[in-house]
Amino acid sequence: NAGVMQNPRHLVRRRGQEARLRCSPMKGHSHVYWYRQLPEEGLKFMVYLQKENIIDESGMPKERFSAEFPKEGPSILRIQQVVRGDSAAYFCASSPGDSRKETQYFGPGTRLLVL
Amino acid sequence: LAKTTQPISMDSYEGQEVNITCSHNNIATNDYITWYQQFPSQGPRFIIQGYKTKVTNEVASLFIPADRKSSTLSLPRVSLSDTAVYYCLVALNTGFQKLVFGTGTRLLVSP
Numbered sequence: 001n002a003g004v005m006q007n008p009r010h011l012v013r014r015r016g017q018e019a020r021l022r023c024s025p026m027k028g029h030s031h032v033y034w035y036r037q038l039p040e041e042g043l044k045f046m047v048y049l050q051k052e053n054i055i056d057e058s059g060m061p062k063e064r065f066s067a068e069f070p071k072e073g074p075s076i077l078r079i080q081q082v083v084r085g086d087s088a089a090y091f092c093a094s095s096p097g098d099s100r101k102e103t104q105y106f107g108p109g110t111r112l113l114v115l
Numbered sequence: 116l117a118k119t120t121q122p123i124s125m126d127s128y129e130g131q132e133v134n135i136t137c138s139h140n141n142i143a144t145n146d147y148i149t150w151y152q153q154f155p156s157q158g159p160r161f162i163i164q165g166y167k168t169k170v171t172n173e174v175a176s177l178f179i180p181a182d183r184k185s186s187t188l189s190l191p192r193v194s195l196s197d198t199a200v201y202y203c204l205v206a207l208n209t210g211f212q213k214l215v216f217g218t219g220t221r222l223l224v225s226p
Contacts, residue, residue, distance in 0.1 A: 045213060101146070103149065
């Protein structure tokens with residue numbers, strides 16, 4: 001059973017470009033979470049999605065950031081018009097049900113560098 | 116401001132027991148407490164999860180007092196490979212329940 005997959009593992013963008021980060025949850029998992037980790041800091045919750053629904057996006061910046069988890073395919077975290085402050089590691093996690101009662105399993109992360 | 120706090124760092128020697136405490140004053144009533152281990156450039160790896168009292172698995176124990184305002188991860192007989200950052204993860208009652216990672220504890224195990 002493959003774990004949580006994220007791609008790309010590393011992404012370099014220039015200021016103003018768009019970044020698309022993909023997350024394929026573990027088989028059988030329908031709940032996906034995105035976290036951001038700035039260098040030398042802890043993980044910060046961004047958004048919680050179920051298939052086709054955003055459940056909690058309280059940690060997402062109000063502008064430029066969006067997330068989706070379509071019926072088919074991976075979850076996508078999109079960052080428009082990236083700025084240097086967006087440089088961070090972005091981790092995706094998945095769980096079979098509500099993570100407050102189910103364990104979240106994390107992917108290897110995507111490291112975004114904005115030049 | 117509701118938050119989840121841990122000691123910034125801890126030092127230990129091989130073979131010793133290490134206890135790392137996480138304080139979460141505003142934890143949600145019905146949610147689990149989960150602990151993760153993270154190595155540099157990797158995603159967090161699940162260690163243990165519990166709701167109350169004590170939970171033990173093959174790698175760690177988790178102690179949770181009755182009020183659930185803190186939890187303690189216990190690593191028996193640590194080895195050099197246990198050098199990592201350890202995070203607790205809880206859901207807090209912040210008006211809406213939100214998942215919050217602790218501040219992280221950097222454990223250094225020396226020979």
